[in-house]
Amino acid sequence: MIRKLAIDDVDKNLFRGKRVFVRVDFNVPIREGRVEDDYRIKKALPTIRYLMDAGARVILASHLGRPKGKRVDSLSLRPVAGHLSGLLGREVVFAEDCIGEPALKVVESLGDGDVALLENLRFHPGEKENDPEFVRQLGQLADMYVNDAFGTAHRKHASVYGLPLLFEDRFAGLLMKKELEYLGKVRENPAHPFVSIIGGAKVKDKIGVLEKLSSTSDRLLIGGAMAYTFLRARGVNTGNSLLDEESMDFAKDFLERHGDKVVLPVDHVVSDGSTVKVVSGDIPEGFAGYDIGPSTVELFKSGIENSRMVFWNGPLGMFEKEEFSSGTFEIARFLAGYREAERILGGGDTVSAIHAAGIDDGEFDHVSTGGGATLEFISGKDLPAISVLKDL
16 A cells, blocks of 8 residues: 555644645636636645644645646636635635745745645746756745645656655645545555446546456446447447547457456447437447446446445546436446445546536545546556655
């Protein structure tokens, strides 16, 4: 199990009066100066409040969008500072830049328990380039380092890779600790029977995860658009459904090696652009599959029953459209009510799907905030931002 030194593993008094740089993931949708979805912000609140209560001077830093190393007003984190102030019930001071005089001035103004948010790290090319000078300037702001941004842990960026190495005291935040705990179980020590549910669009994006999970899962339920590549590899007619042609050879080989564990859809919700219907077996020409059908929903439910751990990554259909949402939503609701197993979900689209289904995160044992980071971690890769944190 990967264990890193976290903020609650040391004496809380260690943080009193100290400037603590906290890398968070506030990459949230903003429209007309307002935060549209504060899911990721709320996930960071336990770490922020813990450090506030400890008397730390909390310096929050994040990226937002892809400004390509230049200042883009629509990608400013200023609206996030205002939103976070409301969540915390106290002012979060905003710094107009993440380095230099604007940042230093704000940090110097902080008292014990105060919170500041720096401007978008990616307004500087040095963030993505892990530039030593940019790292040095960020380092001037703090006495300690905390990483609570699991979603960026697979990047070798300045704020998550170069910066922590400047500090003797570098810790995992409470969210990071939870991510490593639950995803670590999936990766290294799942309870059996262990069932994996993998959806999404392209097989090539999930090859590493599929290979890893095929060795640990007792059953592997495959849905979403990627299921059509596997079905075609088995000789099923998939009509006009999306195929990952470059992964067809992998799909054939994978089924030859692990076909006894793999469960594929047996019926589909299909459309030709005007008509929507359910078909079993082959999909007619002119039609494409957009969701698993009702028989597959029951098949997947029976595949989940009697399990002791379930990992789910990727929606099982085009849930954004109501006519193609039933499969994903039904499995989400079934899993939310299935208390006999530890249920761990990962991936941004999966999170969006359960929220669209009206299900709260708290219905599951853990819902990961990572997208690409979750996939890389589960596949067995060492993530750069985690590797530089201290072992417990």
